[in-house]
Amino acid sequence: MLIRPATAADWPAIWPFFRDIVDAGETYAYPPDLTSEAARALWTAEPPGTTVVAVGEDGEVLGSARSGPNRPGRGAHVATASFMVAPAAAGRGVGRALGEHVLAWARGEGYRSMQFNAVVETNTAAVRLWRSLGFRILTTVPEAFDHPRHGYVGLHVMWREL
Template sequence: MSIVPTIRPATEADANAIWAMLEPILRAGETYALPRDWSRAQALDYWFSGGHEVFVAVDAGNVIGCYYLHANQRGGGAHVANSGYVTSAAASGRGIATAMCEHSLQRAAERGFLAMQFNFVISTNERAVKLWSRLGFDIVGTIPKAFEHPRLGYVDALVMHRML
């Protein structure tokens, strides 16, 4: 059953809920090229780093997903957006990532970005690859054995892109 969340800007009050979603993903080390041993402070500093506009997906008063949006590059590449998403384990498979991605695409267009690019989609993250493809992203590049997966060894990373 799909959930239609409310998506709003994140506040400091959301930090515990965001950490509760980020920690298991970081510890698993299967979908983000981020240190698996990061502390709460390090992870939240990254998620809320300068230039990141952060949003949360809320259902029945509970934060069930979050994402950040920022320019993929500076200078001549600043017209292309980039985002990172996490969904709570309890809401996984219920349309939250779809809702957040659609929201991020709309927000990116509102901010004047011309495209969205995901720089490092782990090829073994089949659910993400399928979702981003369904939402109009094309695989524009493959980086061979760019990610050391904790169970599968070295796997490819994908660069995915779509115009807004």
């Protein structure tokens, strides 16, 4: 698997799984009626951020991540990131590879730590992955996410030093 910077030519491959993940309503609070153009604007990070894709041996885009400063100004030394893996690529290590890549990128860019602001507590695979990569749950905001099956569930704020 190759992880490389995303290009404009990658968006047609990202958009279908982005749309499916957002429409499922289980892990992202993005509105379900996003157009492709609006979604691209949300997902494509401008410098100092980055957007990357994980590409399989056959050239298929398996997932994507975006990272950059969590806050502007005096909070810009803390990175954040978001990840999406194509459902067909689940269980193949794509999320872990993207996570490791983004952590290395943030470290190389001089960030001091990384914070995830909104990890849905029922997304146990993601919580398990982030914990295995050194993140810890700092707090859980109760009932901050309206899950389509579980109702109102918490959002974890997760953090790790770089």
